[in-house]
Amino acid sequence: MKKETSKKKVDWRAIRISNRRVNSLQKYWDAFPGLKEEIFKKPKSENDYALRRKSLNRSLLNNIDVSMLILRTVHKIEELKESWYTRFVVNAKDVDLENEPERIMNEVKAIYENVPLADTSNVGLLLNDIWKVMKKDIVILQEKGIQGVKQFKSFRMDYAHELGIDTPTTYQIDKFVDLLSILDTRTKDIPEKQEIDELLEKHIKTVKEKEKNELKEFEEKMDGYMEKVTEEKLEKYIREEWLDLLRMTVIAPLYNVFDELYEKYEKWTGIELEYDSF
Secondary structure (H helix, E strand, O other): OEEEEOOOOOOHHHOOEOHHHHHOOHHHHHHOOOHHHHHEEOOOOOOOEEEOOOOHHHHHHHOHHHHHHHHHHHHHHHHHHHHHHHHHHHOHHHOOOOOHHHHHHHHHHHHHOOOOOOOOOOHHHHHHHHHHHHHHHHHHHHHHHHHHHHHOHHHHHHHHHHHOOOOOOOOOOOHHHHHHHHOOOOOOOOOOHHHHHHHHHHHHHHHHHHHHHHHHHHHHHHHHHHOOOOHHHHHHHHHHHHHHHHHHHHHHHHHHHOHHHHHHHHHHHOOEEEEOOO
16 A cells, blocks of 8 residues: 655645546446545535545545455465465475476466456566576575575675675676776877777776675675574575565555556645555
8 A cells, every 4th residue: 555645735625636537547446346435525516526535545445345355465475475485495495496487477367367457567577587586595495495595695685784794885887987987088089999998898807806805705704693593583584585575576566456546646636645565
C-alpha cells in the first residue's frame, strides 16, 4: 500500500472530481465491485464526485474484494518464500541452476493467474538480474551448506555495516570522465586515438588494482569475524535478507495493480502518496 502525506494542507472535503475522470478508471470498478462507492460519493444536487474519506488506503481495504485479494496474494508469496528456503538451502544440492528461473517464473504466474489487472511482464527481467547473484550463492550452499553463507559477498557487506567496518569502494570507470581526469586538454594537443587508448587502459588497470587490494584487505579483516557468527544468524540472514530480494520481485505486480489509481488520486486530490509495504 501507500502512505498518505501532504506537504500542503488539503481540505479533502472540498475536493470535487469530474464524472469523466472517475469513469476513466472503469477497469478498477469492473475488477472490484463497490470500490468506486468506497472512494467516491455524489453530494446532493452536484454532478461531480466528492471523496468519501481522505484515506485511499482505508477505502481500498474497506472493499472486501481488494482486502481479500491482498491477503490471499501475500499469503501465497510468503508460502512460496518458505518453499524457497527448503529448496535453495536445505536441498541446495538438488537445485537445477539453469532451469530454476523458469520454475520461479511459473510460480509467479500461478500466483497472479486470478489477480485482476496484474502485469507480470517485467518480472522475468528483474528475476534474471537477481538470479545472477543468487546462482553464485547457491553454488556455495551446495558445497558448504548453511555455513557457506559466511562467504556470501552480500552477507559480509551487511555484517561489516553492522560492526561499523568500512566496506570496499567501488570505482565507477566512465570513459569520458576518466579521460578528462588523466588528460589536460587545456595545455596539450589532444593525443592520437592510440595514445588515448593506452592511457585509458593504464588508468583502468590502476583503478582495478586499487579495487582488488581494498577487497583483499576487507576479506582478510572479515575472515576474523566469521568464526563468531552463529548458524542462527546465518539462517536469519537467508530468510530476512537474501530471500527477501526475490520476494520483493515477486510481490511487485501486486503493488502495480493499483499504480494508476494511486497516480490519478494523487494528481486529482493533491494528497501526496508514498509506498508502504504489504
